[in-house]
Amino acid sequence: MNAYQRIANSNLTAAEIAGLCNAICLRPNGRTITSVELDSRQCGNGSLFFALKGEKTDGSAFLSDVDAKQAAAVVVSEEHVAKALSSFSGSVLVVKNVKESLHALAKSYAKRYGQVTNIGVTGSCGKSTTKEAIAKIASVLGPTAKTPGNLNSEYGLPLSMFALDGQTRYGVFEMGIDHVGEMDRMVDMLQPSIALVTNIGLSHVEKMGSPRIIAEQKARIFHTGLQAGFVSEACHYQQVLQKQARMPLIRYALSDIQARDLGLQGWEITYQGIQFRVRSVGRHLLEDVVGAIKVGQYLGADREQIATALEGFEPMDGRSFVHQSKVTIVDDSYNANPDSTTSILNYLSSLSWRGTKKVVLGPMKELGSLSPQAHRKVGMTLAATSFQKAYLYGREMEETARNLRRYGYRGHVVYTKDFEELEHVVHAQTREGDLFLLKASRSVAMERLIPSIRSATDRRRVHYA
Structure with a gap:
């Protein structure tokens, strides 16, 4: 159970929780709810599982799995009541809308x-x-x-x-x-x-x-x-x-x-x-x-x-977090938009550095029709920086790669739509003393490159390009 799911401190049973989330409780019991879960894989003894309907899966499809993990109760929509009663042995909380019920529980809980x-x-x-x-x-x-x-x-x-x-x-x-x-x-x-x-x-x-x-x-x-x-x-x-x-x-x-x-x-x-x-x-x-x-x-x-x-405060991983070893990595891979990308590019460009500055840029997602313009803007910013090598990844970054030379960038450029190829090239070209910036939208998971970059210098001598 994660710390943020410690609802056990309130000693609530399924019947009591039903009154907080606009639910009808079937098969009430005296078990204390220990955690609230949205992912069936995280359920355990005493969990309350909200069977939410997602874009690809419906939580009601995992009620048997939840039962096997000894969850105390489940919250299901009216259409899944019969299924819940037959495949789950604990308390069943019935609601019209599972997401709205989750919200109602949180609101009622906070008011306590x-x-x-x-x-x-x-x-x-x-x-x-x-x-x-x-x-x-x-x-x-x-x-x-x-x-x-x-x-x-x-x-x-x-x-x-x-x-x-x-x-x-x-x-x-x-x-x-x-x-x-x-x-x-x-x-x-x-x-x-x-x-x-x-x-x-x-x-x-x-x-x-x-x-x-x-x-x-x-x-x-x-x-x-x-x-x-x-x-x-x-x-x-x-x-x-x-x-x-x-x-x-x-x-x-x-x-x-x-x-x-x-x-x-x-x-x-x-x-x-x-x-x-x-x-x-x-x-x-x-x-x-x-x-x-x-x-x-x-x-x-x-x-x-x-x-x-x-004193000593540092950001979370992925928010310009600095990994320092033989290679220095600024991991800013948690998210990316034109403003944050421009800001970190300009800041690191102004930084004095003995080794080679390298940047790995992935796509900025969810920009809609503004995406081409935004990725061109990033290219213009990058062209004016002191980064000597640029590794560009993803379909959206093709716009950046296509215009980078035109904007006056004189460094080494690699562009690919294949992450394995990106990882291979970056690993092969990594040297001790390098400074890497990793920047992309969260869905890209650009931090996957970190182990490969860090391991690349294990058998190499110091080299400042």
């Missing part, structure tokens, strides 16, 4: 802990870093629950919320959306007291339609009843966000602090006369830290508490 100040974080990028930094500060003030990893969707948020308990004082949750209406459902569940928007970019524009619609939908995090709302001064859609908000938004910017660039070691920050170091690489991640500082200040943290909380 009215002492918690919940903080919602959204934006096109920077959510995870901002969330982690806020949680660090909040933890100095009191017991804090937070979104684990990237569980930030309308499925991940309710799972994250089950980390709340009677001791929790703060909850810090990511609220990531990729379609219209999703923020409204997430806000209804969490009803955050404090909300922060990092920025608005082109992520998910394919589903949303335009950056303005993205801004309007993310702005709905600033709901009625909010205590305070925060937004970065660098956000281009502040007016759209402010129009939705019911109170003046609190702005934050890099000018709120003094920062000395330490390169791949991060930043030395001076805040209200106190210095501390964070291991976030790039100005975009530094801005996320500033947002967390402003929220922490609002929560009542003093400068000493903020400095103590953030």
